[in-house]
Amino acid sequence: MTNSSDLTQTVKEHASDLGAQARTAAEREIAAQAEKAKHAAASQIEDAAKAADAAAAEFDPNSPQVQAVHRVADSIEEAALRLRGADINELTQRTTEFARRNPVLFLGGAAIAGFALARFMNARAPQPQRGLQSHAADPWADLETDAEPRWGGANDV
16 A cells, blocks of 8 residues: 555656646746737837837927927837836736726726727738729629620520
């Protein structure tokens, strides 16, 4: 009996060790992916700031609107820098706390951020050239509207 209980105990310990190793590996991978996502988000934020600066450069530099856009762009760049340097665990904790204190505001902000990101990504996507229609887009484009039907009409009796 002792051999089987020793074997059982050894198997339990080995399984526990394997579980701990798997958990540690998963935590490392999650942290690495979160770090990549954090840097990608910071890059997107920096791109938005650059786009704001570029848009402002098209107008009179002395106008109050352009100065306001530059201040907003500077604030956006500062947020990107803070995001890059932030600890992912602290960011997660602060976001969770904010979401618990203000769930409606959090969900509304997430929705607005999603819409803004979608618009930004659509604006950056290459636009199709006008005048070039693809048959895949409209398979009925070449059909004449006043032509007789090909499959037979009222006169084909």
